Amino acid sequence: MAEVTLRKIVxxxxxxxxxxxxxxxxxxxxxxxxxxxxxxxxxTTLRMIxxxxxxxxxxxxxxxxxxxxxxxRARNISMVFQNYALYPHMTVRENLxxxxxxxxRPPAEIDKATDEAAAILGLADYMDRTPGELSGGQRQRVxxxxxxxxxxxxxxxxxxxxxxxxxxxxxMRVEIKKLHQKVKxxxxxxxxxxxxxxxxxxxxxxxxxxxIVQTGTPLEVFERPANTFVATxxxxxxxxxxxxxxxxxxxxxxxxxxxxVPPAFRGRVQEGQRVTYGFRADNLMxxxxxxxxxxxxxEIDLTIALAEPLGAETILLSExxxxxxxxxxxxxxxxAAGERLSCLLxxxxxxxxxxxxxxxxxx
Amino acid sequence: MTRFRRYxxxxxxxxxxxxxxxxxxxxxxxxxxxxSFYTSFSNYRLIRPDSLWDWVGxxxxxxxxxDGDFWSAFGRTVLFLTxxxxxxxxxxxxxxxxxxxxxWGQRTMRTIMMxxxxxxxxxxxxxxxxxxxxxxxxxxxxLQSLGLAxxxxxxxxxxxxxxxxxxxAEIWMSTSxxxxxxxxxxxAMPKDPIEAARVDGCSxxxxxxxxxxxxxxxxxxxxxxxxxxxxxxxxxxxxxMTGGGPAGRTELLWTLIARxxxxxxxxxxxxxxxxxxxxxxxxxxxxxxxxxxxxxRHLGAF
Numbered sequence: 001m002a003e004v005t006l007r008k009i010v011x012x013x014x015x016x017x018x019x020x021x022x023x024x025x026x027x028x029x030x031x032x033x034x035x036x037x038x039x040x041x042x043x044t045t046l047r048m049i050x051x052x053x054x055x056x057x058x059x060x061x062x063x064x065x066x067x068x069x070x071x072x073r074a075r076n077i078s079m080v081f082q083n084y085a086l087y088p089h090m091t092v093r094e095n096l097x098x099x100x101x102x103x104x105r106p107p108a109e110i111d112k113a114t115d116e117a118a119a120i121l122g123l124a125d126y127m128d129r130t131p132g133e134l135s136g137g138q139r140q141r142v143x144x145x146x147x148x149x150x151x152x153x154x155x156x157x158x159x160x161x162x163x164x165x166x167x168x169x170x171x172m173r174v175e176i177k178k179l180h181q182k183v184k185x186x187x188x189x190x191x192x193x194x195x196x197x198x199x200x201x202x203x204x205x206x207x208x209x210x211x212i213v214q215t216g217t218p219l220e221v222f223e224r225p226a227n228t229f230v231a232t233x234x235x236x237x238x239x240x241x242x243x244x245x246x247x248x249x250x251x252x253x254x255x256x257x258x259x260x261v262p263p264a265f266r267g268r269v270q271e272g273q274r275v276t277y278g279f280r281a282d283n284l285m286x287x288x289x290x291x292x293x294x295x296x297x298x299e300i301d302l303t304i305a306l307a308e309p310l311g312a313e314t315i316l317l318s319e320x321x322x323x324x325x326x327x328x329x330x331x332x333x334x335x336a337a338g339e340r341l342s343c344l345l346x347x348x349x350x351x352x353x354x355x356x357x358x359x360x361x362x363x
Numbered sequence: 364m365t366r367f368r369r370y371x372x373x374x375x376x377x378x379x380x381x382x383x384x385x386x387x388x389x390x391x392x393x394x395x396x397x398x399s400f401y402t403s404f405s406n407y408r409l410i411r412p413d414s415l416w417d418w419v420g421x422x423x424x425x426x427x428x429x430d431g432d433f434w435s436a437f438g439r440t441v442l443f444l445t446x447x448x449x450x451x452x453x454x455x456x457x458x459x460x461x462x463x464x465x466x467w468g469q470r471t472m473r474t475i476m477m478x479x480x481x482x483x484x485x486x487x488x489x490x491x492x493x494x495x496x497x498x499x500x501x502x503x504x505x506l507q508s509l510g511l512a513x514x515x516x517x518x519x520x521x522x523x524x525x526x527x528x529x530x531x532a533e534i535w536m537s538t539s540x541x542x543x544x545x546x547x548x549x550x551a552m553p554k555d556p557i558e559a560a561r562v563d564g565c566s567x568x569x570x571x572x573x574x575x576x577x578x579x580x581x582x583x584x585x586x587x588x589x590x591x592x593x594x595x596x597x598x599x600x601x602x603x604m605t606g607g608g609p610a611g612r613t614e615l616l617w618t619l620i621a622r623x624x625x626x627x628x629x630x631x632x633x634x635x636x637x638x639x640x641x642x643x644x645x646x647x648x649x650x651x652x653x654x655x656x657x658x659x660r661h662l663g664a665f
Binding site: 050051052071072073077078079081083084085086087088089098099102103130132146150156 | 553555556558559560561562563564565566569573574577578661662
């Protein structure tokens with residue numbers, strides 16, 4: 001059993017505090033993704049779990065054992081680095097078997113374990129090459145192989161895909177997911193890419209400025225963002241946000257446009273309250289393109305500024321109360337700039353946030 | 364001949380521009396080299412210029428090969444190279460690793476580290492000659508005042524003590540070359556593989572042994588190549604400290620060659636010796652260069 005527990009974890013460099021008392025419980029075999037913009041403290045947190053950074057305050061436990069002062073080698077973890085961090089002077093086989101060799105395992109066992117890892121990752125043909133002779137994707141696989149060969153309690157991934165090109169990244173993402181299904185282990189994965197976070201995670205931890213902003217399953221953070229930061233960070237394109245004032249069961253925007261208060265928020269707002277109205281492009285569509293069963297809708301007339309055809313759908317750019325917003329056309333047809341379309345907004349998927357703090361008004 | 368003429372006509376400008384360089388090399392390097400090579404087959408003595416034309420064939424080489432003094436100087440030079448290079452490497456490595464850990468005042472430390480290299484080897488030789496002198500030397504005085512020695516220790520007279528004293532001076536002066544080059548290697552070293560090794564279960568020593576040291580080897584071999592050329596031609600420190608003596612106990616190749624050439628005025632014989640010792644230098648350079656190439660190939664990814 002290897003659950004990872006963080007209690008009030010603080011990291012500071014001198015007077016500068018970069019991680020401000022993080023609490024996080026990661027269950028046995030859970031795949032947790034720490035996601036956030038650069039500088040949010042996610043990598044630092046991961047490196048503290050690994051033992052590569054000293055913990056300035058709080059407590060880290062792996063499998064119930066407090067590891068704050070233990071060196072990395074005493075934590076039974078393995079880590080995949082952003083730059084692969086392969087040993088350049090060793091062959092793939094030596095790279096894979098290095099940790100076992102250091103642990104003093106017999107050669108026969110090392111060979112068996114490396115062959116197994118190579119088979120899982122499709123590295124069998126490259127065993128005698130050095131990292132310099134491998135492509136980026138192959139190096140990435142070796143780095144993962146090196147991590148799984150030891151059967152650690154916890155896998156730590158530090159932006160492992162950010163050096164790969166887009167196509168390879170998608171492919172490796174699938175492989176990591178498959179790997180987790182094959183090799184059931186606790187995984188802590190750091191990325192700044194919300195797509196990676198959504199696709200891989202059992203649970204997403206969204207961080208900003210050294211704090212955890214929201215924790216939840218991918219669908220939870222997508223459907224019930226805790227604040228405007230999460231709303232714009234998770235999901236692509238980012239959620240449309242328009243500021244307005246509550247007036248008689250509706251939210252009134254600049255330019256005398258208004259939209260009804262979404263059902264989930266009725267009774268949670270007061271007359272005259274300043275709010276931010278949020279909805280995703282997916283839930284704003286031309287009237288004829290609405291699917292059935294999308295619940296309560298509101299109608300808005302929009303002037304299309306630009307259409308971006310993606311094939312299966314077209315992203316429509318428009319303007320609401322002086323703010324640029326995006327909608328989607330699910331059965332694409334050519335749309336000319338300046339065309340006026342009557343659109344439907346699915347209110348069940350709209351959100352209200354406090355205009356000052358950005359916090360969701362759902363609770 | 365026509366081909367040569369056509370080539371000369373087509374490449375007149377480049378050839379004209381290159382000619383000064385070619386001329387200088389011919390005059391400054393090739394001619395003296397040919398001359399010295401010729402004299403090694405003659406009975407040339409500086410005090411009898413006409414002996415230059417006294418062709419003796421391989422006699423000088425045969426004499427040198429059968430000369431016990433030459434071979435002991437040869438052996439001593441190889442030993443000197445081995446001792447000095449290895450100790451300099453170990454000390455330089457240690458120094459570089461320590462300086463690399465300094466976070467405050469590292470620049471100053473690096474400059475201070477270079478100080479010994481700023482002195483002329485002759486002066487370094489004089490310095491250590493007086494430090495190790497058996498009557499007025501600082502070391503002997505200190506040892507006796509502290510009661511660690513009852514009588515003067517003949518640092519520059521005893522065969523092995525003198526060898527050690529000369530090695531000490533050489534190492535004192537040149538360890539920083541290793542330290543600087545290895546430090547450059549440490550600066551260029553990526554941090555990721557070290558962290559990966561720590562996560563993979565390495566202790567600090569194992570990280571050094573399996574990751575850091577292999578990465579530093581090319582830098583060590585570069586220093587070795589430079590220093591092997593340097594030490595193989597060692598002359599000044601030895602000449603000042605012991606003059607190769609007493610009674611040839613600290614004679615190295617080049618002190619012997621210089622003595623033969625200028626004190627005994629046997630230029631022909633000295634040149635024959637010099638060609639042998641150049642073979643030694645070439646061997647060491649080739650050896651370390653090959654090691655360097657292998658180590659670099661090994662690190663292909665960088």
